[in-house]
Amino acid sequence: SHHHFLLGNLFVFFQSHGDCMLFSLYYTVSETLSFTSLKISQIGSYSKKNVCFIMFLDELTLTTLSSEGHIPDENGSIGLWRIVVVKNLPYKDMRRAGKVPKLLAHRLFPSALYSIWLDSKLRLHADPMLIIEYFLWRKKAEYAISVHYDRTCVWEEVLQNKRLNKYNHTAIDEQFYFYQSDGLVKFNASGHDPVLPSYVPEGSFIVRAHTPMSNLFSCLWFNEVNRFTSRDQLSFAYTYLKLRRMNAGRNFQLNMFKDCERRAVAKLFHHRANGTTDPPPKNLRTDKNHSSMPS
Numbered sequence: 255s256h257h258h259f260l261l262g263n264l265f266v267f268f269q270s271h272g273d274c275m276l277f278s279l280y281y282t283v284s285e286t287l288s289f290t291s292l293k294i295s296q297i298g299s300y301s302k303k304n305v306c307f308i309m310f311l312d313e314l315t316l317t318t319l320s321s322e323g324h325i326p327d328e329n330g331s332i333g334l335w336r337i338v339v340v341k342n343l344p345y346k347d348m349r350r351a352g353k354v355p356k357l358l359a360h361r362l363f364p365s366a367l368y369s370i371w372l373d374s375k376l377r378l379h380a381d382p383m384l385i386i387e388y389f390l391w392r393k394k395a396e397y398a399i400s401v402h403y404d405r406t407c408v409w410e411e412v413l414q415n416k417r418l419n420k421y422n423h424t425a426i427d428e429q430f431y432f433y434q435s436d437g438l439v440k441f442n443a444s445g446h447d448p449v450l451p452s453y454v455p456e457g458s459f460i461v462r463a464h465t466p467m468s469n470l471f472s473c474l475w476f477n478e479v480n481r482f483t484s485r486d487q488l489s490f491a492y493t494y495l496k497l498r499r500m501n502a503g504r505n506f507q508l509n510m511f512k513d514c515e516r517r518a519v520a521k522l523f524h525h526r527a528n529g530t531t532d533p534p535p536k537n538l539r540t541d542k543n544h545s546s547m548p549s
């Protein structure tokens with residue numbers, strides 16, 4: 255039998271020919287498909303005018319939705335959302351399939367300048383432009399992700415994954431031993447060069463500009479998910495170390511913020527529903543050189 259499974263939302267911000275569009279990727283299926291994850295009232299007039307929302311569903315979920323009265327209109331939309339029915343998913347494991355939109359938004363939407371990933375368990379009631387402004391432009395960052403609220407070391411993350419039986423233990427060990435053999439060491443906050451505030455991210459919320467380094471990091475991260483387990487919190491730190499090793503001279507503007515900041519911001523935005531009325535401030539953009547990937 256088919257289990258409906260909600261993987262998350264992806265907002266992709268496009269800017270081309272002066273027109274901005276925003277896409278939401280509501281990838282595949284859910285137990286409780288909810289259209290309330292972003293209410294029209296919470297979208298500012300700028301986004302409302304320039305933005306387009308897309309929801310990706312599988313056929314069975316579309317059938318379920320329709321039976322619940324959510325029937326696409328003549329233009330294939332349900333409310334704000336343009337419906338795209340996906341077929342031939344690349345993996346049988348839905349958690350792995352979900353990493354495609356999560357990590358490869360820039361490949362799915364090659365002309366998008368920004369994307370926001372929100373896991374299905376999260377409800378960030380906010381205008382996506384506010385999120386991009388807060389986490390990227392204001393911090394001059396190209397990639398924003400929160401640190402894990404509890405764990406800082408991959409060693410702890412491995413133990414926790416096993417404790418909760420999140421994945422085949424043998425497969426986790428294979429991945430973990432490989433990382434150690436390729437230079438991953440324990441997180442040491444008092445070390446001389448703490449490259450990251452934490453080695454474990456909370457991967458449920460990612461905001462990024464589709465810059466060359468951000469795209470490269472995302473591709474490298476996806477490679478780990480494809481090669482080893484789909485538990486992407488295990489591979490984040492290794493991916494970062496690998497990126498640094500491969501691109502010693504290049505800057506990667508990573509904003510690893512505290513998880514409480516995301517929650518505070520979600521609350522703050524909740525009360526500023528229609529706050530975004532202006533186009534993005536040009537001086538705060540990090541996308542000036544939106545060109546090809548570094549070689």
Ligand SMILES: *[C@@H]1O[C@H](CO)[C@@H](O)[C@H](O)[C@H]1NC(C)=O
Nearest residue numbers: 326327328329330331332333
């Ligand atoms: C479908 O699109 C057409 C052309 O943009 C528009 O005129 C029409 O109002 C749309 N229909 C609905 C139900 O939104």
Ligand SMILES: *[C@@H]1O[C@H](CO)[C@@H](O)[C@H](O)[C@H]1NC(C)=O
Nearest residue numbers: 421422423424425426427428
């Ligand atoms: C667990 O992973 C190992 C190594 O990848 C594999 O050989 C084994 O078949 C897996 N076990 C199960 C039950 O999937």
Ligand SMILES: *[C@@H]1O[C@H](CO)[C@@H](O)[C@H](O)[C@H]1NC(C)=O
Nearest residue numbers: 440441442443444445446447
């Ligand atoms: C962490 O780094 C400090 C400073 O380099 C060092 O003295 C300490 O032994 C390290 N701790 C661990 C557990 O590696």
Ligand SMILES: *[C@@H]1O[C@H](CO)[C@@H](O)[C@H](O)[C@H]1NC(C)=O
Nearest residue numbers: 295299526527528529530531
């Ligand atoms: C937000 O919406 C409320 C009610 O719709 C309105 O009274 C208020 O002026 C709006 N604020 C802004 C900044 O647009």
Ligand SMILES: *[C@@H]1O[C@H](CO)[C@@H](O)[C@H](O)[C@H]1NC(C)=O
Nearest residue numbers: 505539540541542543544545
């Ligand atoms: C963007 O690219 C141009 C030409 O390659 C270069 O001169 C400029 O310094 C770059 N700007 C930034 C902000 O990296």
